[in-house]
Amino acid sequence: xxxxxxxxxxxxxxTVAATIARRSGMxxxxxxxxxxxxxERREIEAIERIADAIGxxxxxxxxxxxxxxISALTTQGARIPRGEEVSxxxxxxxxxxxxxxxxxxxxxAAAYAEYLGAHSIYVGFNAEEAMSYPDNRxxxxxxxxxxxxxxxxxxxxxxxxxxPLVDMRKKDIVRLGADLKAPLELTWSCYLxxxxxxxxxxxxxxxxxxxxxxxxxxPTEYQH
Amino acid sequence: xxxxxxxxxxxxxxTVAATIARRSGMxxxxxxxxxxxxxERREIEAIERIADAIGxxxxxxxxxxxxxxISALTTQGARIPRGEEVSxxxxxxxxxxxxxxxxxxxxxAAAYAEYLGAHSIYVGFNAEEAMSYPDNRxxxxxxxxxxxxxxxxxxxxxxxxxxPLVDMRKKDIVRLGADLKAPLELTWSCYLxxxxxxxxxxxxxxxxxxxxxxxxxxPTEYQH
Numbered sequence: 001x002x003x004x005x006x007x008x009x010x011x012x013x014x015t016v017a018a019t020i021a022r023r024s025g026m027x028x029x030x031x032x033x034x035x036x037x038x039x040e041r042r043e044i045e046a047i048e049r050i051a052d053a054i055g056x057x058x059x060x061x062x063x064x065x066x067x068x069x070i071s072a073l074t075t076q077g078a079r080i081p082r083g084e085e086v087s088x089x090x091x092x093x094x095x096x097x098x099x100x101x102x103x104x105x106x107x108x109a110a111a112y113a114e115y116l117g118a119h120s121i122y123v124g125f126n127a128e129e130a131m132s133y134p135d136n137r138x139x140x141x142x143x144x145x146x147x148x149x150x151x152x153x154x155x156x157x158x159x160x161x162x163x164p165l166v167d168m169r170k171k172d173i174v175r176l177g178a179d180l181k182a183p184l185e186l187t188w189s190c191y192l193x194x195x196x197x198x199x200x201x202x203x204x205x206x207x208x209x210x211x212x213x214x215x216x217x218x219p220t221e222y223q224h
Numbered sequence: 225x226x227x228x229x230x231x232x233x234x235x236x237x238x239t240v241a242a243t244i245a246r247r248s249g250m251x252x253x254x255x256x257x258x259x260x261x262x263x264e265r266r267e268i269e270a271i272e273r274i275a276d277a278i279g280x281x282x283x284x285x286x287x288x289x290x291x292x293x294i295s296a297l298t299t300q301g302a303r304i305p306r307g308e309e310v311s312x313x314x315x316x317x318x319x320x321x322x323x324x325x326x327x328x329x330x331x332x333a334a335a336y337a338e339y340l341g342a343h344s345i346y347v348g349f350n351a352e353e354a355m356s357y358p359d360n361r362x363x364x365x366x367x368x369x370x371x372x373x374x375x376x377x378x379x380x381x382x383x384x385x386x387x388p389l390v391d392m393r394k395k396d397i398v399r400l401g402a403d404l405k406a407p408l409e410l411t412w413s414c415y416l417x418x419x420x421x422x423x424x425x426x427x428x429x430x431x432x433x434x435x436x437x438x439x440x441x442x443p444t445e446y447q448h
Contacts, residue, residue, distance in 0.1 A: 062290040066332050100335035103375045107331040108290050111324035115294045140374040147371050150364040151327045 001025035003057070003118035005159070007109040008032055010046035011189045012207055013124030013165055015054075016173050019182035020164050021122045022054045028122075031060045031112050033105050035098070036068035038193050046188035053183035060112055067098055096191065096202065102135035106144055106161060113159035114152050126165040126173060128206060138166050170210030178216050185219035199224040225249035227281070227342035229383070231333040232256055234270035235413045236431055237348030237389055239278075240397050243406035244388050245346045246278045252346075255284045255336050257329050259322070260292035262417050270412035277407035284336055291322055320415070320426065326359035330368055330385060337383035338376050350389040350397060352430060362390050394434030402440050409443035423448040 004026040006018035022028045032047050034040040044061060051059040102125075109121045125136040134140060141163050148158040165173055177184050189207040190197040197204050199222030211218035228250040230242035246252045256271050258264040268285060275283040326349075333345045349360040358364060365387050372382040389397055401408050413431040414421040421428050423446030435442035 060290075062288070064286070064288045064290075064332075066284075066286040066288075066335060097377050098335075099338040099377075099380075100331060100375050103371065104328070104331040104335055107324060107328040108288075111290060111294070111322075111328055114323040134377060135375050137374065140371075143367075143371040143374045147327065147364075147367040150361065150367045151324050151359050153321050153323075153358060156323075 001027070002120075003027045003029060003113075003116050004120040004122050004162075005029050005031055005109050005113040005116065005118045006056075006122040007105055008047055008050070008124070010043035010050060010187060011124070011203070012170070012177065012184060012187050012210070013126050013129070013173055014122075015050050015124070015184070015187045016177040016180070016182045017122045017124040017164055018050070018056070019054055019177065019180050021120065021162075022056070023180055026120070027057045028054065029058045029060065029112065029116055029118060030056050031062060031109050033108055034061065034063045035101070035104075036065070037098075037191070039188065039191055040193075042188045042190070042193055046186055049186045050183055053186060062108060064104065064108070066104070067101070097133065100135070102133070102140070103144075110148055110151065110159055114156050117156070119157060119159055121159050121161045123161060123163050124165055124173075125163040126168050126170070128168075128170050130166070136166075138163070141166065169213075170206050171213035174210045174214035174216055178214070189220075194223060196221040196223055198222070225251070226344075227251045227253060227337075227340050228344040228346055228386075229253045229255055229333050229337040229340065229342045230280075230346040231329055232271055232274070232348070234267035234274060234411060235348070235427070236394075236401065236408060236411050236434070237350050237353070237397055238346075239274050239348070239408070239411045240401040240404070240406045241346045241348040241388055242274070242280070243278055243401065243404050245344065245386075246280070247404055250344070251281045252278065253282045253284065253336065253340055253342060254280050255286060255333050257332055258285065258287045259325070259328075260289070261322075261415070263412065263415055264417075266412045266414070266417055270410055273410045274407055277410060286332060288328065288332070290328070291325070294323060321357065324359065326357070326364070327368075334372055334375065334383055334385075338380050341380070343381060343383055345383050345385045347385060347387050348389055348397075349387045350392050350394070352394050354390070360390075362387070365390065394430050395437035398434045398438035398440055402438070413444075418447060420445045420447055422446070 004021040008014040130136040191201040228245040232238040354360040413427045415425040
């Protein structure tokens, strides 16, 4: 089945996507990027355990410093908006927007995939995130794949981005994850860096609602 | 005229491209990326002086660690092939290939451009590099621009990559740079990290031949 690179934050969606790749028989190479997000330490702790749990072949933890001063999500001490304040319509983009984030992160995953000779790059992009973030949408994935056809060396086969959750809402992702026995209990979704999930940031609220709507017991401990 | 981000290595091509942007009246924001290339310290010294010389509005020096172990160009102490050993046809890609390098670097420039509200991203891609590196070709630029249409927030105008040298050979770039009074004497092309240009790596050989063929005195001091 060959190799797949999985761009993984240690969160729910990308962990389910990586689990799909692994269950389909591929050798999975996780890549995590620390770009200054407040939760980066928690994410790395989560992804190290996730890598073991799903039987990943390797985990690449990479760093980039560009974003550290250009987003609320990456400015230490910045106030992360609570869930209710974040508008989830496509007309306005929330203050948690990190400029061209997935373009940068996917490019890094593509470099890693070309290096490994991996033909697929799995991502956790989904319909819920896509409401706010354009770089989670199917048309973004399609254009990125068109770019990869022109971006790799003549001796490489261009890898292809695979977004198995692209049309799914959080509850469906939780259900699918539970069906696949993805290690949902190890994932970290919170924007903050606490000992446990804060329970109130937009990302925690999505996670919480996902479990409730899926009718699946939520293994997460929330502060509020 | 607004703002332009210029992706600049401190070398000949990108410095001429940045000079074109500046001379056309735009406020120029240089971005340099240290990705582990052996010459990164020399490049930054060069670009700091270039920024002053062309009147850049700002210089963003950014770092990324992904490439440090996946290319001859970024492995400390690795043997950089001499010019003659590097095949410049499109069938084989030289050992100086850094996987998806320009995809990653342009993505970072795009993030910086979206942050600044810059509508253009100038790059020094040219016909000479394009013979070896696919991510210097017009069709790569075209696909990248198509991607940017899908990659930025709804409140942002997608920036556009401008590659004014894309069809030019080194001698034409040297001539154009001289005509525009670009600070060619401040640029650093060498793959290595010496006090002066080595004169024998592929990049030095291109530089050298460019000045000779352009019939313009070469301000560069070479070791060999």
